[in-house]
Amino acid sequence: MAERTPVGVRRGSRPVTVLVGLVAAGFAAFALARGLGLERGFPLVPLMAYTPYAAGAAVLAVALAGVLRRWVSLAVLSVAAAVLVAAVVPRAAVFFAVTDMGGPELRVATFNVLGGGARIDEIVGLVREHGVDVLALQEVTPEVLADLSAAGLDDLLPYTVDHSGAGVEGSTVHAALPLTDAGALNGPDGFAMPVAAMEVPGARYGGAVEVVSVHTPPPLNAEYVAAWETELAALTAPPPEGVRRILAGDFNATLDHAALRDVLDSGYLDAAAELGEGTRPTWPVLGRTLPPVTIDHVLVDPGMGVADLEVVEVTGSDHRAVVVTVTLPGGR
Template sequence: MLVILGWLLALVIAACLAVAAWPQALGLEQAPVVAQVVSMRVGVIGIALALAVVALAFVGWRRVRPFVLGVVSMLLVFALVSGGIHASRGLDDGQALDRASDDLIVLTWNTLGDEPGAEEIARVIDETGADAVMLPETTLPLGVEVAELLGARGNPFWVHTTDYSPSYGALNTTLLISAALGEYTTDLSVGGTRTLPTVVARPDDGDGPVLVSAHPVAPVPQQMRNWRADLDFVAGLCDGSDSVVMAGDFNSTLDHWWSTRTDGGDLGTCRDAASAVGAGAVGSWPTWAPPWLGAQIDHVVATPDWEPVAARVLTGLDDVGTDHRPVLVQLRYRG
């Protein structure tokens, strides 16, 4: 009976580890619990290795030794496989962007309800040379204040904000667009994400990409249905009919997008810029965790007519009030 129970338990452990490593094989990447586990690969790898060490404490017990060694082997294989998947997305956190080029510089930063303040946001935009700035959880008044500061320095920006409640920062999303890119109009006809707002802006003269500041809701238990619907919505914006540059807090990693992929893209036809240039595993959230440990849930994605050149998670702003790090990407138009 003990042997049978041992085999059954080993099979359950193996199944759980397989799902945690690659839930896409069974279409479970957006399932409750699994979605949360796969988003923090490095943390789960650490737990697996700790459990392996604990299990080895029982290896001296002869009757359970084969079971213990089997479990330790599975945990080590899981750590290697999941670690390899994570590393394959890129751990390069030192890439430099060329702000003097004619390329499009995109910055996204969830500001946790205006926490960094207008001066700090304007400083980061100035120093990075960003042309399109996606700011989830940033209100219209702060967006306008940032634009006024930049305009006074000879760097004017247009401000687009969508809100579900102006007084509550998390229910606001702002998009700042450099005047050098031309005039844009917010497109309300395409709909939006369900719980937290997304801004979709189209160029008035049709010359330039559709710019999107996205904010799908987090996959907390009571929001799982809305989270999945939000991911379907943003993926639908990358349907190949428009040139699209989209950035924001997606509350999801590349694993969660697996079922939305189209024509070689990561999210619809859009590709994740950071992973394309070897920086897709550098964590942007939370700021209390080092970048090698955190989750990459803040993204810049673009349709195939935009070639990612460089990407960087800005790690020097962890003490300005928000729990997200800015993500900066250089995109080159190739038509």
Template sequence: MDTVGAAPTWPSTDEPVRGPGRGHPWRRAAAVVAALLLVVVSAVVGCRIAGSDGITPVPQLLAFLPWLLAPGAVALLLAAYGRWRTGMAWALAALAVTGWYTQPYGAETTRPHGQVLAQLRVLTSNTEFGWATDDLITTVRREKPDIVFVEECAFVCADALEQRVPKADYPYRDVVREDGSAGSAILSRFPLRPAPVIPSEMAMPGAVAVIAGKDVRLQLAHPMPPLPGQEAKWRRELGRVRDFAAGAEQQGQAVILAGDFNATQDHALFRSVLDAGALHDSARLTGHSRTYSWPADRTTPLRTQIDHVLVSGRDFKATASRFLTVRGTDHRALRVDLTLYGE
């Protein structure tokens, strides 16, 4: 029996204060997955902000930095489903910062000095153990580059270049005969003289080309890739490429540095090569800074640009670039048209 005069009681309508994902099990699971995704995205983007390439898996993930927008967006949706407001704010911040760093790195133009000395075309191609040699030769005949850089030029590649590419077309050559991925080659219409190589497991030859009376330092780049657990080799060899660029800048040399760098503009080491040598990425200069070059022969959407032609900004202007499919290799070739300036 109710007590006479007592105030009536009503069922409470207040909901308990809930943390991220608390309540329904699916909402809790969504919040947990969102947190895991955000930790990964934030770690990689944090290294990008700090100018560090980190340790595995950061160097590998940095190569595909723009693709981190996808897990960031998924994390945002999961945080919203899990009613995790902090997670939603975290995801929005991660997306904003990732989006900011998808912008191209480096200046949009070069400022060469002097008058126009020559127009030339450069081609770089990784033939993947020489398997793409036939199509490379076809590409060279069609595109008619003045200078050709070839990475992973195995014995079969070196022999084919010797036998099937006329000396009349490319009378000057620097070919390093090694098997597998270690071989490399530079073919040139312009006179070459020897220059120091960069020590590496896969050959990185160099030469000095005389173009319209001006010395131009040519250097092939092919450092080891940042394989999990072997980043030290990648750092060491790409660091030597950076040291070369810095030395060339100190000497005031005109430079064409081309090849398979196994690095993108989102790697701090690659950016240090540009900065140390006052070099510019030709693809960036011609509006193709995010055009992929690898992998070329797979169906995965995860693709990136690791093949580059870098030039000294006071000597060159890049007028056009194009990434070309070469059958038989997992890399696309890069063709660049350059204008050389000088006194």
């Protein structure tokens, strides 16, 4: 006679089946949104920043569904996990970068100073110790700018495009080479995103380069999400003919956001992702109330090489600085 499963086990298995099914459906919806770039509005936009964590959790869920022998849920979870892992692993572990384009190098750094909360002496020390040639700063007030000058930043990077402002609205670009203020990419109600133009001696086509200090609004509510989308879209505007552009700053977006991938598709490479370090977290540092994510980036023209990425903590800011060596093409 066939052995019968106890009634209590049969009844108890149905809630487990439903629970695993709901988990599978949740991961499937998240994977679909990430895979097709469907995230819209609040709270889905900020949630998408945590795709690397979702990918890890999905893999664990696959294992659990297998142990519990929920085969339909296992199949759904396997597909969802594959989509999420495929989105994360290349930028986290695969080296794509061309590190040397045969021309001059620029050591480019970006840092959000938290409206003046960051230690001024450590910012100047960062520039000195890492040999920074171009520094993009966000949340710069006139007082911060004066303090940086007094601490010796002007001795290291004497040229500045100053779009500092009250509170968190201002941004600046500092460089060892002469700069020209080429306007801004932000809209009338956005944070300052100044464009600094320079000529790099020894680079091909006259070495015309623009550096943009990027700062988009954080997508913390429905209104901010709309502004965030508008400001990221502004970054897709092409540079002038013959100019190579670098976007460096606090994008308040990860590579799991379709809006930032649109910026890349307009003609940029993410330096960290090219170096297989695209999941190194840059925010938050202070308090760590949220899991850390990667929202500070250096994006470069595809004709540039990248190497030696460093992520550096500076006391007093909830962001880490990102420092990258950028190589321009050499020759005529």
